[in-house]
């Protein structure tokens with residue numbers, strides 16, 4: 105369709121940016137023989153018992169609208185899950201079933217922030233928070249995450265950024281893009297700051313099950329239950345990215361308001377998808393699959409780290425969570441973006457420039473190891489060869 109006229113659209117849609125990750129991915133998809141370490145998506149298929157549950161649900165007639173907040177049994181299963189895994193009491197009324205963590209974070213920004221409110225967003229951070237802030241007409245205040253501090257927030261730097269307009273802080277551990285995890289003391293300290301200054305925490309926790317060695321996860325609702333909006337997802341845990349299933353845990357008053365917006369944009373998450381979500385959470389079979397995936401990710405993580413450590417110009421810390429490595433490439437004297445483009449041209453390997461996640465990502469690239477070992481080995485061979493020829 106050839107379009108001659110120019111369409112004038114709302115200002116708000118003009119201020120948000122397409123993700124750089126997608127851009128690179130689309131460019132790479134037009135090239136041949138490219139290995140992508142770019143996309144943050146499990147290469148595993150959804151466990152069979154979950155797929156079977158969705159098929160059964162369709163046959164049983166789960167083809168209608170459900171309550172906006174989700175099927176009561178799924179909300180119960182989510183509450184049960186927090187009790188079982190973390191010993192945390194969550195009531196059904198604290199749970200809202202969403203179309204992935206993306207919708208959960210969007211709802212948090214729209215529900216909690218007024219025009220001009222300040223929201224502290226780490227730098228680097230996953231791409232959607234800043235765009236969500238812009239849509240909510242809130243002001244993002246970036247909090248640097250430093251390699252020497254294992255990409256955890258520094259509490260003094262956090263305190264320095266708090267003003268009278270600060271309403272929310274975003275936390276995401278295990279972290280995308282750095283693979284960092286949060287220790288108990290720092291998690292507690294952030295919770296204390298939030299309580300002392302009456303700030304909400306949006307804690308985005310979709311990688312909570314991908315932890316390695318001695319790493320542990322502490323859901324933020326454990327330490328600041330009255331101030332935390334927890335976003336979570338089935339996408340990564342159960343390799344269900346395409347299903348669009350996630351949830352929010354928050355105080356009931358907040359959930360009640362979020363449901364109003366959710367009801368007008370989504371209505372409800374697909375009914376048979378929700379039924380499959382109950383199976384995912386309650387069946388031993390799916391948790392066995394999660395553990396198998398975690399073990400495989402761990403092997404890949406070790407493989408990638410071992411290879412990167414031997415390469416010239418590359419420095420890398422050991423990440424203990426998610427499925428990302430965030431090596432420092434500054435010795436190449438290329439910027440992150442130059443490095444990513446150079447690597448795509450020279451080695452046909454996609455990595456994401458650290459600056460896609462904020463200015464502080466300069467000097468780093470994100471490598472996703474959610475891809476087969478064979479591909480990872482081939483990609484590491486190519487990267488090593490390219491670096492040796494600099």
Ligand SMILES: Cc1ncc(COP(=O)(O)O)c(C=O)c1O
Pocket residue numbers: 144203204205206207230276280308310336337338339345349350
């Ligand atoms: C930190 C983080 N939050 C949220 C999401 C969105 O996930 P979902 O598929 O649950 O919407 C992602 C996906 O990559 C992510 O990495």
